[in-house]
Amino acid sequence: MRSAIQQFNRLSISQDAAPRSISSPFIRTLTTTTSPRASLTTTADTVIPPPSDPLQPIGPQSVLATIHAFPSLEPLRFEQYPASHLYLPTRRDILHRAVIYEGDKTRLGTASTKWRDEVHGSTKKIRPQKGTGHARLGDKKSPMLRGGGVAFGPKPRDFSTKLPRKVYDLAWRTALSYRFRKGELTIIDGAMTIPYPSVSYVEDMFNAHGWGNKDGRSLLVTLGKKGRRDFREVMEKLGNFGRMETWDEVDVKDLLEMGRVVIERDALKNILLSHQSDLTNSIWVKGLVSANKQEL
Amino acid sequence: MHRLPRSQRPIEQLLPSVLPLRPCLRNSPCRPSLCATATRSNVSPFSTSAPALSIFSSKPDKKKHRAFVRRWQKRLLGESDPVGAHVDPYDKTSPVRIAPEEQGEEEELLEEMEGGEDWGYTQAETWRGLERIGSDKWVQQWKEWENADSWKKWEPSDSYAPVDKVRDQAALKEAFHRAVVEVITLKKAGAPLEFLNDFVGRHYDPLRTHEVKLRASRDGSVSLLYPSETAVTEFLQKFMSEEADETDVGDEHAELVDELLENGTLQDATIKEKLKEAHLTIAEARSLVGVLKSREVVAKVASEVMAEENESAQAAEELKLNSIPLTDLDLKFNLLKRLTALTGLRISDPNILQIDTFADLYHQLLAASKPQPKKLVEEILADPKKAKKVMSIPNVKISPRRVTVVDKEKEVGRWKVIEYALKERGIPVTGRKVTSL
Structure with missing residues (x-):
């Protein structure tokens, strides 16, 4: 034991004896000395140049989404959304669990x-x-x-199975994020309404925007049914072009199903607000937009 | 074990009687079919029973047999009439087989009814007003046709992005240049970018943007070098005068608008009243004020700014897109919007996140112009690196379509033989004409 200590001491002495490079840029000590070399900050002669492309280990905290007018799809403005809402990584496992959970839940079992x-x-x-x-x-x-x-x-x-609420809510936002990441989430300002219950009008509109049958159909998500009766009626006839649902009618499976999701801004807000139990401590959902109060 | 003999007659005849005949209307279109079915269905064309009592055939004792039949008949039908008392349904004179039109009594009744009452029936001569029967699709088509005048149709101009997208790279470069020049010009002149909405058309370029050169300033922004100092001012003034003609304020509203401009708010109660008097909605008034305000601003600032701009641009270096950051969100948004209007291409939100410089924007635009591959093979071949990598794997082959039996036969050189043999036998050679992989 003693010999071991002696050896160790000898080693430390020899280390001290070795000349230290003054120009080494990474010398930092934690001792509270007045020497500039001992400070936590690097000295002027040892400046580390900032990297040209700063790495972001966590990724963007918020993302920009374009808000469009309907039916022209004119871009109106950018809006910021938290990355935890619209830019989550695609977790197939969570999406799978949510879809299975929904499938089990909806089985009649009669x-x-x-x-x-x-x-x-x-x-x-x-x-x-x-x-x-x-x-x-x-x-x-x-x-x-x-x-x-x-x-x-x-x-x-x-037949219903269980899924923790927090996982299910994460799945909702993951599904929306998946759409956003693929560029298949179109956010609409205001309400999606058409002037007349004309099938050909909607058909032409869908073809012009690339939303129709040959482009993989579209899911239209609205805040409510008020004012969209004509559009819903037409969409029922144009089943091969897509489907129209209110925000509380859709589920995770629906969001993943078709070619794209076209969603009203308020409907998206409501979905995000009511599916963030893993982000907030409160179980109460506040700030939902009421469909009855929406201006049409 | 006791064995029950089968009944001799068809089962239907064991029922108390056949269905009563329906009274038929003489002129009713449904009459022949109804009556025919009513009569015919009651006559069973076959019987499951044996043609003769085969089990009794060995016993010629008729008396005993008749007693036996009667006993069973009594048990089953609850009546003691002898078998012969019933009408034989197979007999031609049986009332079951008499057609209703031959049953005179009922017909006479019907004639009386018809003659006695006024039916109030008049035959339609046109189809108008009659009930239509057709599929939902047909009904919808009819609805659309009926409302063709009042229902608006979707026009290509209803879409903000033109339907025919620009795919040509030279045209894209031109559009990019134009968008940058237009947006920066208006931004620097302080004019609202809504001005651009009115000359969306790709072929109408009043600013003559192709004559404007882009330069990089020292502060890291884009400068524009116009062909002449007055070019932009002229354009803006001309544009504004066009605007003024279109949205003529009119003398009647002049005072009101002046007041609005001074106040700056439309929510005031007195102003609301005045708007009501002038029959103007708030939205109309707002747009009126917006136009006037922007016009004022542009007139004031444009000429000064443009002169300075040109001076600084002449001093600046040649533009290198890579070096110029695009961090101003407002500028980025308006550039994207303008590019969408000019090219019909949309850059998706996740791709917009990747745009940090003007060069990024241009590359994203180029990427958006390429049509999305519909097949895996298209995607592989589109990227030469990827294609080379896949091709270099020894046991992997790429085919643009499904590999059929013919393809496999061709590969081993057997197809020629098969084809010859087929032709020899006069059997048609099926399969795709061009089967090259």
Whole structure:
């Protein structure tokens, strides 16, 4: 042990004895000396030039999104959105869990069959136990007989699975971010309305904007139904061009389904506000835009 | 085990009686079909029972047999009439087989009804007013046709971006140059950029932007070198006068507008009243004020600024796009907007995030001009590096379409033989004409 300490001391002495390079730019010590070399900041003679392309380890904190007029799609302005809303990394696993969760949740689970005591009919023994030369049988509702009950048939049940709220909310924003990152999220200022319930008008509009069938159809998300009755009616007829839903009707699967998402600014705001439980501590959603108060 | 004999007659005849005949209207269009089905369906064309009582054929005792039949008939039908008392449905004279038109009594009744009542029926001569039956698509087409005058149609000009997109690189460069010149000119002159909206057309360039040269200033911004000092001022003044003609304020509103300009707000109660008197909406008044204000500003600033601009631009170096940052969001937005109007191309939001310099903007524009590959092979071949990398893998081949059986046969040189054999036998040679991979 002693020899080890001695060796160590010798080593440290020899290190001290070695001449230190004064010009080394990375000498920093944490001791509180008055020497300029001991300070935490680098001295003037050891300036590190700033990198020409500064690396951003975390990435942008906010992103710009263009707000468009409808139906001309004239760009109106840029608007900033937090990167945690519209610029999240694409997590396929989270999206997959959300879509499965939604699929399970929407299963009706109403398939139903009757067990032998639910089948209508007599419980009388259909033939004597012995002496007929035939198999023993009880009543005619036996699952073995035609017209009898079903032994292990389906009964109404709940297929829904669980997903933590925070994961689901993250999936919502991930889905929107995925669209944004692919350039498939078009944000519309105000309400999407058309003057007449004209199918050809909407058809031509979709073709002009590259939203139609050959461009992969479009999901139109609105704040409410008020004022969009004509447009909704037309979109129901133009199912091969896309679909129109309100912000509370769509789910994660819908956002991922078609060629692009065209969304009203207020609808996007409501979606983002009501799906940020992993970002905020409050469980109350405040500041939602009411569809009834929207100016059309 | 006890065995039940089968009934001799068809099962239908065991029912108490056949369906009662329906009274038919004489002139009703549905009559023949209804009556025919009513009668025909009641007569079963076949019977599941044996043609004769085969089980009794060995016993010629008719008495016993008849008693047996009657006993069963009694049990089944609850009546004691002998079998022969029933009408034989296979007999031609059976009432079941008599057609309703031959049953005189009912027809006579109907004639009386028809003759006695006024039906109030008049035959339509045109289709107008009649109920139409057709698919939803047809109904929609009809609706559109009916409202063709009042319903507006989608015009190509309704879209902000022109439908025919610029793909040519030289044209793109020109458009980029034009957008930069226009936006910076108006920005420096303090004119609102909405001016640009009115001359969106690609072929109409009143500013003669191709004559303007771009220069890089020392402070890292873009300077413009105009062909003559007065070129821009002239243009702006001319443009403004055109504007003024279009949006003629009129003497009646002159005072009101002056007042608005002084006040600067439209929410005042007295001003609202005055607007009401002048039959102007707030939006109209706002646009009026906007035009006038911008006109004032432009007139004041334009000439001075442009002179300075030209001086500084002459001193500046040749423009190198790479060196000039594009950090001003307002400038960036307006450039993008102008480029969209000129070229019909849209740069998507995530790509806008990547734009830091003028060069980035130009490269993004070039990227947006390239049509999106529809097939994987197009995407691979578009990038020579990627194509080379994929091609160099020994066991990978690239085909622009699905590899068919013919392609495989051709590859091993068997196709010629197959083709010859097919022709020899007079069998058509199917498959794609051009099968080169």
